[in-house]
Amino acid sequence: MASLLLTDGYVVTVDPDRRVIPSGFVRVEDDRITGIGPMEEIGDVGEARVIPLDGMMVTPGLLNGHNHHWGSLFKNTGEGLLLEPWLDQVTIPLMGQMSRDDLRIAAYLGAIEQIRTGTTCSLNHVVNVNDHETMQAIIEPAIEVGVRQMVTKELRDTPQPAFSNHYEARPHVRGREEEVALAEEVIDRWDGAGGLIHMGLAIETGANWMLHNSTSDEIIREGVALAQRRDLKITNHCSAGTPWLSIKEFELATGGGDVDYLVRIGALVDNWVLVHSLHLKDREIAHVARAGASVISNPVSNAYSCDGIAPLKQMFEAGVNVGLGTDGTYVNCSPDMVEQMKFAALIQNVTHMDPTLMTAERVIEMATINTAKAMGMDHLVGSLEVGKKADISVFDLRKAHVTVPNRPVGALVFSAHGTDVDTVVINGELRLHRGELIGFGREREVLEEATARAREVIERAGIAERVFVHWRH
Ligand SMILES: [Zn+2]
Structure with missing residues (x-):
């Protein structure tokens, strides 16, 4: 039996009692945590490989509730654009030029970035995969590098009639029935692969994607039925857009917001992982709370595109489970969940002029147990507890920029980086x-x-002139 014994760590468990053990051990046997406690209670070391931590901080592996791993190739390509023109002028052209080998190398890089910033599990919102070979190119590298991922197969459809005449309604490559059948095949093939892959669904429901005619009421309803039948999570981009562009256009067309729309078509259920959720009205937040759906906040991405600040205070007050994500690194430019925690705390606190709203403890919960709950995985990961999967990160807070930490959980959020x-x-x-x-x-x-x-993809997509600029004047 393979076993590890992490000794003399500053152990932040995020367990139900939020126990912190200043000098503790974590014992791992096979894929599980089998012991955790103060050093005095370590007992027999046995055959375990001992890893002395000399006071380093042990946390549950961080969870990233929203990433598009293919975006790892395109950091710093979207600066200076609002969300809608960024999607149309940068992201969609890049996506259209990605070969299967490009997706594979992006998946390797995404997995390496994930480990090197202390994230053990990431929700990989996969876009536009239309065959088994492409899904294989995305998933195999994650297993090979050894990271846990929830991989969400996207369901697309072209609405009949078109939802909007703002964008062309190009027919999707296959009909709805075939689309759902492919998703089921992909789930059957990959769910549980390597002990690391957890399959889910992605279905766009938000203003900008409805206006692009890339999703339909029917595919949303069929996706919800599939998710309920197979107990899957479904992710999307919810209420993400510029208030005077897509958000306004959608409101004029439907009389409400993205969550109002899900309610109206009878599709708001607890399977949803609602990503962004920037412009939700109080009534929409109440709907989300009642349904038991979760929200994933991505504050750096939202600030980069200037599309808004999520109403997290109102969500917490309503009892909504809120986790944290980076979004693709083509819009965040960094996969670092530690940076995300710091920014989440600061942007919310200054918005409400309340330094007590988002504490270090609250954002650590968001990046661990809350995100695990959003993914339906809190029985497996998200805290350090006996019986849970052994997904563990150890941060070295003894470097010059973190020393003297004084209050270690504060130091992790406000002084450290994921690369520590x-x-x-x-x-x-x-x-x-x-x-x-x-x-x-x-x-x-x-x-x-x-x-x-x-570089080749950027050139093929025709955006080299906008990207490869040494200094903008
Ligand atoms: Zn996204």
Whole structure:
């Protein structure tokens, strides 16, 4: 039996009692945590490989509730654009030029970024995958690098008649029935793969995607039925857009917001992982709370595109479960969940002029147990407890920029970076230790190939002139 014993760590459990053990151990056997407590109670070491932590901080592996891993190739391509023109002028052209090999290298890079910033599980919102081979190209690298991911198969449809004449209603490559059948095949094939892959669905329901005629009431309802039948989570982009552009146009067309619309078509259920949720009215927040759906907030992405600040205070007051995500690195420019925690706290607090609203503890909960709950995985991950999967991150807070930490949970959020991670265990396997990836030896090659392929895709997409600028005047 493979076993690890992490010793003398500052253990932040995020368990139901929110226990912090200043000098503690975590015992791992196979893929599970089998012991946790103060060093005095460590007992027999046995055959375990001992990893001395010398006071480093041990946390549940961070969870990223919203990422598009293909975006790892396109950091810093979308600066200076609001969300709608960014999607139309940058993202959609780039997506259209991604070959299967480009997606594969992006998936390797996305997985490496994930580990190297202390994130053990990420929700990979997959866009526009229309065959088994492409899904394979996206999932296999995650398993090989050894990260946990919830991979969401997207369901698309073209509405009949078109929802909006603002954008062309191009027929989707297959009909609704075939679309649902492919999703089921993909789920059957990959759910549970490598002990690391958890399948889910992605169905766009929001203003901007409705206006693009890329989704329909029928596919939303059929997706919800599939999710309920198979107990899957469904993610989307909810109430994400510029108030005077897509959000306004949708409101004029439907008389309400994105959540109002889901309610109207009878599709708001607890399977939803509602991403962004920036412009929700109080009545919509009440609907989300009643349905038991979760929200994933992505404050850096929203600030980069200037589309808004999510009403998290009202969501907390209504009892909505709110987790945290980065969004694709083509709009966040960093997969770092520690940065995300810091920004989430600061932007919310200054918005409400209330420094007590988002504490270090609250944002750590958002990036761990709340996001696990949103993904329907809080029985497996999101806290350090005996019986849970061994997904663990160890942060070195002894570096100059964090020393003296004084209050360690505050130091993690406000002084540290994701790259301060020293050791990562995922599904019981040591995947990063003392700065070295364990079990994956091609990191340098991946970084070089990713750089070369990104340049080619940017050129093919016709946006080289906007991206490759040394200094904008
Ligand atoms: Zn997104």
